[in-house]
Amino acid sequence: MVNQIPNVTLHDGLTIPKIGFGTYRLNGNEGVQAINNAIDHGYRLIDTAYNYENEGTVGEAVRRSSTPREQLLITSKLPGRYHHYDKAVTTIQESLYRANLDYYDLYLIHWPNPIQDIYVEAWQALIEAKRRGYIRSIGVCNFLPEHLERLKQKTGELPTINQIELHPFFNQEAQRKWHQEHQIATESWSPLARTNDVFDHPVLQKLASNHNRTVSQIILRWHYQLDAIAIPKSATPSRQLENISIFDFELSNEEMSIINQLSKVDGRMKDQDPAVYEEF
Ligand SMILES: NC(=O)c1ccc[n+]([C@@H]2O[C@H](COP(=O)([O-])OP(=O)(O)OC[C@H]3O[C@@H](n4cnc5c(N)ncnc54)[C@H](OP(=O)(O)O)[C@@H]3O)[C@@H](O)[C@H]2O)c1
Numbered sequence: 001m002v003n004q005i006p007n008v009t010l011h012d013g014l015t016i017p018k019i020g021f022g023t024y025r026l027n028g029n030e031g032v033q034a035i036n037n038a039i040d041h042g043y044r045l046i047d048t049a050y051n052y053e054n055e056g057t058v059g060e061a062v063r064r065s066s067t068p069r070e071q072l073l074i075t076s077k078l079p080g081r082y083h084h085y086d087k088a089v090t091t092i093q094e095s096l097y098r099a100n101l102d103y104y105d106l107y108l109i110h111w112p113n114p115i116q117d118i119y120v121e122a123w124q125a126l127i128e129a130k131r132r133g134y135i136r137s138i139g140v141c142n143f144l145p146e147h148l149e150r151l152k153q154k155t156g157e158l159p160t161i162n163q164i165e166l167h168p169f170f171n172q173e174a175q176r177k178w179h180q181e182h183q184i185a186t187e188s189w190s191p192l193a194r195t196n197d198v199f200d201h202p203v204l205q206k207l208a209s210n211h212n213r214t215v216s217q218i219i220l221r222w223h224y225q226l227d228a229i230a231i232p233k234s235a236t237p238s239r240q241l242e243n244i245s246i247f248d249f250e251l252s253n254e255e256m257s258i259i260n261q262l263s264k265v266d267g268r269m270k271d272q273d274p275a276v277y278e279e280f
Contacts, residue, residue, distance in 0.1 A: 003042030003244045008229065010160035011183040014105065014137040016073050018224060019244055020045030022189070022233030027054045030235070035061035037237040039072070042244055047163075047231045049077035049110055050095050051279075059099030074099070075106040077141060078126070080280040083109075083118040088125030092134050107135040108163055112147045113278040119147060120154045127157060139163070141189070142274040145178045161185045166228055167193035168204065168219055168259050170267035176226065188223050191230035192216055193269060203258060211249055214242055221246045222259045 005017040021043040026034050031054055035046060039061065048058040055076055062072055076099070082091040092107060107126055112119045126138040139161035140148075152158050162179060166172045166188035179186045198204060199215050208215045216232070220243055223230035232243045251259070271277075 003241070004247075005042060005044070005244055006247065008185060010137055010185055011158075012137055012160050014073075014160065016106070016185075016229070017043075017045045018229050019043070019220065019246075020047050020073075020075070020187070020229060020231040021240070022231040023048050023054055023058060024052050024233055026233065026235060027052075027057050031057040032061045032064060034235045034237075034240075036065055038234075038240045039065045039067050041237070041241045043240070044071060045073045045075065045229075045231070047075045048099075049079075050082075050091065050098075051077070051079045051110065055095055055098040056100070059101050062099075062101065069101075073105040074101065075108060076104050077108045077110040078122055080111050080113045080116065080278060083113065083116065083122040085121040085125045088122045089128060092125070092129045096134060103134055103136060105136045106139055106161065107137075108139045108141050108159075108161070109143070111142050111277070111279040112140070112144070112274055113280070114147065114275065115278055119143075120150060123151050123155055123157075127155060137161070142272075144274055145175070147274070148178075148182070148184070158182055159184055161187050161229075163187040163189050163231075165189055165268055165272065166223070167191055167267075167269075168198055168201075168222065168262045169193055169264060170269075171226070171260050171263035173260070173263070176228065180227070185229060186227065187229040187231060189231060190269060191223050191228075191232050192219055196269060201262065203262060207251075207255060207258070213246075213249065216243055217246050218251070218259075221249065221251055222256060225251055225256055
């Protein structure tokens with residue numbers, strides 16, 4: 001039986017599941033197999049990027065899947081080296097060719113790269129690509145409020161979604177509040193902090209044991225109750241299923257606050273502060 005994941009409607013009307021599937025490092029035949037397993041378990045929102053070099057893998061998984069294309073929501077991302085308007089528009093077309101898809105459901109600017117400082121052009125290209133029907137909904141990743149304000153000021157249009165680093169060691173409270181005030185959905189990348197240290201944390205282990213759940217389920221339930229769309233990656237079918245089996249228990253307000261207390265100001269995994277960090 002396929003798991004039903006609750007949905008959320010973005011500010012442009014697109015409805016997407018509240019948990020998606022990360023594909024970073026899922027490549028080739030093994031990647032296709034892993035993504036197909038995830039779809040069979042009930043994942044519908046699949047996250048790739050031009051720079052993961054696996055848009056082809058994701059596209060092949062979509063074609064091999066018995067789930068119709070229109071029931072799947074495929075996200076890809078524009079790399080920093082193609083922020084110039086013309087390059088961005090052709091890169092989105094190339095991105096579609098790589099996946100052999102007619103359209104992406106979501107397309108995001110991967111990093112703002114504020115020193116390069118042409119993310120507004122990239123945003124204008126996403127607006128145009130949406131107008132041409134290449135993309136259904138447009139968003140960003142790793143944009144700080146100052147970058148989002150600038151998009152609004154220059155184009156009048158805010159992203160539907162901002163995909164940001166978010167896990168128990170870095171809960172992004174202020175950024176999430178800003179999103180909420182501007183009807184932007186928060187999506188959590190590395191929601192399990194790539195398992196670094198979180199799985200051994202005594203507080204999370206205690207909560208897992210109290211609820212008779214795994215640490216991963218406690219963390220993903222916490223994202224869900226924060227109203228953040230987590231996109232955990234797993235190549236392992238049993239873990240894929242475990243990660244979406246979180247809709248039949250609840251964390252209390254006190255338990256949510258206990259997890260929130262694990263967050264640190266410098267809790268980013270690799271110090272990738274979008275105010276200064278750039279990726280191409
Ligand atoms: N926009 C951005 O800048 C950005 C940056 C980073 C990531 N992302 C996206 O976010 C997605 C998720 O982040 P991520 O891949 O970095 O890290 P993650 O999802 O936090 O962690 C993935 C790791 O957790 C393991 N894992 C998953 N479920 C588990 C479970 N139930 N029990 C034990 N281990 C488990 C996986 O192992 P196995 O695979 O071996 O099962 C894998 O090693 C990426 O795949 C990518 O799509 C976006």
